[in-house]
Amino acid sequence: MIASLNGRKEMWDPYLELVDRYRDMLPEGLLIRSEVVSNPALVSPEALHTLDEEIATLATELDPGQIIRVGYVANDVDRLADLREPLLRVWQDAARTGAVASVTNALMLLCAESYLAGRWDDTKRFAEEGLERAESYRYVNFVWFLHYSRALAAAALGQQDEAEEPLEGMLAWSIPRQAFIVPQHVYRVRTLAAIGRGDFETAYAEATKISPRGLEPGTARQLQLFVAYDLVEAAVRTGRSDQARDYVEAMLRMGITKISSRWAMLVAGAQGLVSEGEAASAHFERALAAAPEYLWPFERGRVLLDYGEHLRRERATVESRIRINAALTIFDRLQAAPWAERARNELGATGVSRRQAGSTDVLLTPQELQIAALAASGLTNKAIGERLHLSARTVSGHLYNVFPKLGVTARAGLRDALTTLTAQEDLPPGAVVRRDPDGR
Numbered sequence: 001m002i003a004s005l006n007g008r009k010e011m012w013d014p015y016l017e018l019v020d021r022y023r024d025m026l027p028e029g030l031l032i033r034s035e036v037v038s039n040p041a042l043v044s045p046e047a048l049h050t051l052d053e054e055i056a057t058l059a060t061e062l063d064p065g066q067i068i069r070v071g072y073v074a075n076d077v078d079r080l081a082d083l084r085e086p087l088l089r090v091w092q093d094a095a096r097t098g099a100v101a102s103v104t105n106a107l108m109l110l111c112a113e114s115y116l117a118g119r120w121d122d123t124k125r126f127a128e129e130g131l132e133r134a135e136s137y138r139y140v141n142f143v144w145f146l147h148y149s150r151a152l153a154a155a156a157l158g159q160q161d162e163a164e165e166p167l168e169g170m171l172a173w174s175i176p177r178q179a180f181i182v183p184q185h186v187y188r189v190r191t192l193a194a195i196g197r198g199d200f201e202t203a204y205a206e207a208t209k210i211s212p213r214g215l216e217p218g219t220a221r222q223l224q225l226f227v228a229y230d231l232v233e234a235a236v237r238t239g240r241s242d243q244a245r246d247y248v249e250a251m252l253r254m255g256i257t258k259i260s261s262r263w264a265m266l267v268a269g270a271q272g273l274v275s276e277g278e279a280a281s282a283h284f285e286r287a288l289a290a291a292p293e294y295l296w297p298f299e300r301g302r303v304l305l306d307y308g309e310h311l312r313r314e315r316a317t318v319e320s321r322i323r324i325n326a327a328l329t330i331f332d333r334l335q336a337a338p339w340a341e342r343a344r345n346e347l348g349a350t351g352v353s354r355r356q357a358g359s360t361d362v363l364l365t366p367q368e369l370q371i372a373a374l375a376a377s378g379l380t381n382k383a384i385g386e387r388l389h390l391s392a393r394t395v396s397g398h399l400y401n402v403f404p405k406l407g408v409t410a411r412a413g414l415r416d417a418l419t420t421l422t423a424q425e426d427l428p429p430g431a432v433v434r435r436d437p438d439g440r
Contacts, residue, residue, distance in 0.1 A: 078260035196338035
């Protein structure tokens with residue numbers, strides 16, 4: 001814990017030397033935790049595999065301490081989603097029995113899990129309950145992280161004052177105690193808040209406080225990964241193109257795509273940010289294909305928005321609108337107000353009015369449009385799948401998403417819906433729009 005709170009290489013090195021010296025005497029779980037937590041950027045695939053196996057056993061684990069220990073390691077490598085149910089169980093059981101330390105640790109991890117899942121109201125609720133318990137029982141080492149979790153969610157939601165409010169107190173508590181990992185969390189919140197309000201110069205300054213020399217392998221700066229995409233975006237938007245390319249090359253050298261699908265998506269997205277033309281588009285497409293659509297919604301929205309901006313600059317207006325509208329849909333669902341506003345402004349730059357951008361219009365993706373058209377022509381799911389090299393089940397899933405977008409409940413309604421909508425003025429091919437019920 002001391003090395004983790006201090007967050008500096010010179011504190012981690014003696015600990016890791018001891019771990020290496022007594023490796024044969026230590027349990028495998030401790031070895032994995034030491035490798036992951038000390039430097040998640042350089043974690044080995046073998047360690048990740050072992051951690052995944054350990055996580056898989058927690059569905060029936062009765063020891064809350066084991067769930068919490070594994071949870072803190074999982075947090076550094078994007079695996080908390082797999083622990084949500086065990087953590088909820090610890091929280092509820094510990095709250096019932098009065099085990100304050102267990103319930104507060106569970107709440108801290110649930111804050112981290114819900115943030116990445118885009119459930120930011122849950123993040124704030126978990127943080128507030130944890131703060132009430134931690135402050136009542138004077139668990140001062142927990143208080144800072146709970147303040148941070150609430151502030152990070154507020155920054156994502158665009159609540160700038162609420163995001164900033166606890167940060168000076170966190171710095172005042174941590175610096176005299178040499179808990180240098182805490183300021184890194186402060187800088188992360190300020191980086192995200194600055195990006196939200198479009199202040200990329202401040203975002204770059206705050207992110208480089210975490211990684212003064214960019215992204216470095218072999219250090220114990222855990223939070224350098226948390227701001228890696230922010231750092232690239234801020235560098236690009238402030239004219240620091242060479243630095244941005246250096247950061248991306250460092251991400252590739254460290255091989256952080258192995259950590260999770262989130263990092264595979266963000267690294268490819270960062271490559272898109274520093275590339276041009278078709279090469280950039282290829283990187284963005286690879287980014288969006290790297291992770292399931294239901295995971296990492298905020299990060300997916302940001303990649304979609306950056307991709308849409310690139311396509312607009314390339315004068316690919318139709319494709320740009322599709323990507324930006326998809327980003328706007330995500331940001332509106334998450335209530336990520338600053339990013340939703342940016343997406344509306346970008347749609348305006350493609351020729352979509354602010355009234356249209358602020359409506360409940362929904363775009364079909366090109367593949368959804370293609371499947372809907374084939375289904376309207378009378379083809380079965382199996383026949384569509386054979387034509388598009390998809391399984392019948394995948395086709396069925398796409399139609400399940402298409403029906404409510406077009407306002408129909410069965411295949412019989414597809415032909416009329418598509419005929420009506422493709423006749424709308426200025427409807428780009430591959431981007432079918434459903435108007436509001438009042439006809440706007």
